[in-house]
Amino acid sequence: MEFKKVYVTPLIATNLLAKNESNRKVNEKTVNQYYRDMIEGRWKEDTAEVIKISESGRVLDGQHRLLAIIKSNKAFSFHIAYGLDDSIFDVLDTGKIRSASDVLNVQNIQNSSNIAAIIKSYLVIKAGTSVDTKGVKTSNKVILDAYMEKPEHWQSVHSFSIKIYSAFSKIIPISTIGSFYNTFYDLSPIEAREFFNQLSTGEGIKNETLSTLRKVLLKDRLANRKMPSSMKNAIIIKSWNACRKGLAMRALRFDADVEKYPKAI
Numbered sequence: 001m002e003f004k005k006v007y008v009t010p011l012i013a014t015n016l017l018a019k020n021e022s023n024r025k026v027n028e029k030t031v032n033q034y035y036r037d038m039i040e041g042r043w044k045e046d047t048a049e050v051i052k053i054s055e056s057g058r059v060l061d062g063q064h065r066l067l068a069i070i071k072s073n074k075a076f077s078f079h080i081a082y083g084l085d086d087s088i089f090d091v092l093d094t095g096k097i098r099s100a101s102d103v104l105n106v107q108n109i110q111n112s113s114n115i116a117a118i119i120k121s122y123l124v125i126k127a128g129t130s131v132d133t134k135g136v137k138t139s140n141k142v143i144l145d146a147y148m149e150k151p152e153h154w155q156s157v158h159s160f161s162i163k164i165y166s167a168f169s170k171i172i173p174i175s176t177i178g179s180f181y182n183t184f185y186d187l188s189p190i191e192a193r194e195f196f197n198q199l200s201t202g203e204g205i206k207n208e209t210l211s212t213l214r215k216v217l218l219k220d221r222l223a224n225r226k227m228p229s230s231m232k233n234a235i236i237i238k239s240w241n242a243c244r245k246g247l248a249m250r251a252l253r254f255d256a257d258v259e260k261y262p263k264a265i
Contacts, residue, residue, distance in 0.1 A: 001083045003050075009075040013066040019057040027064065033139050034068035038076070042141050045077045054086040100143040109147065111158045118157060118178030119143045125183050125264075157182050160193070168200035171221050176233065183264050184240055195240060208248035213239040216252050230256070237262040 006012065037043045051062030059066065062078075069076065100120060104112035120138050123146065147154050161178035177196065184192035198205045205211055216235065220227045234254035242249045244265055254262075 001081055003079060003081050005077055006080050007075055007077050008051075008066070008069055008080075010070045010073055013069040016051075016053065016059055017063060017066050017070075020059050020063060026067065030064045031067045031071065034065055035071045037139055037141060038068055038072040038074050042139065042145070043076060044141070046079075051078050051080045052084050053080060053082045054084050056086055058086060060084055060086075100138070100140045103140040103144050104147060107144070109151070110155065114161070114174050114178070115147065115154050115158050116143055117175035118161065118182070119146050119154065121175050121179030122146075122182045125179055157185075160196070164196045164200045167197075168217075169221070171217050176229075176236075180233075180236055180240075180264075187264060188244075191244065195243060207243045207246070208250065209239050209242040209252075212249055212252055234262055237264050241265050 008016075034043070049062075049065075051065065052060040054060050062080075065078070100116035101113040104116050109115065120143055123138055123142065157178050158174075160181060161174045164177050164181070165172065165174050181192055181196055184195060194206075195210070197203075198210050199214060202211075202214055213235065217232070220232065231254050234256075235252040238252060238254065239249070241262060241264065
């Protein structure tokens with residue numbers, strides 16, 4: 001086995017993949033994640049992630065990185081291990097892929113699991129999607145960078161989210177509370193705190209919409225057939241917007257077939 005540091009161009013990546021007929025199925029979301037990191041300047045070289053090439057020239061580990069090189073039309077340095085036994089391919093992909101939580105934990109960041117989920121959901125909301133993170137691929141580095149920009153803030157968001165989670169009988173997940181709180185905080189810190197404090201305790205409610213939202217969420221908690229998370233998230237945004245506008249809503253609904261997904265104002 002031989003290790004080399006190679007400046008991998010799109011042409012070299014293409015040549016390395018030439019004998020890759022029987023590799024695992026390409027995950028386009030992973031390729032696109034790496035591609036975005038590369039073209040947006042987030043890709044890091046000289047990491048411990050080695051590209052592995054077998055004795056027969058087959059890429060045992062690294063095809064998604066090489067495909068991203070080709071797609072981005074950029075070149076980066078990689079450490080490449082040549083001459084590995086072809087038989088080890090079967091065990092290379094059985095390990096756990098590192099999650100954003102793992103990446104934060106390696107940095108000794110407290111509350112890494114909850115904070116990673118909060119930041120991911122927040123970024124999805126910010127992107128204007130339905131706030132459903134299932135199937136959404138967000139770069140671990142993007143999440144880590146977001147945290148490192150203001151670590152004290154994210155720890156504060158986590159503490160507040162835990163408080164609201166407990167006060168409201170654990171009805172809304174911590175990640176949902178944190179992501180919406182941070183979204184609303186961007187718009188009005190004081191109103192964001194008031195919104196969740198009043199929603200969770202039912203005390204000092206200034207707008208009837210929050211009473212309506214409490215009833216809807218409490219009713220859903222007891223229902224056999226739960227409200228889809230995308231719908232639940234939509235009515236939370238609708239409630240926030242109503243409070244900001246001073247509108248009192250006695251009913252809260254969302255129909256994705258006839259309405260655009262709401263955006264917090």
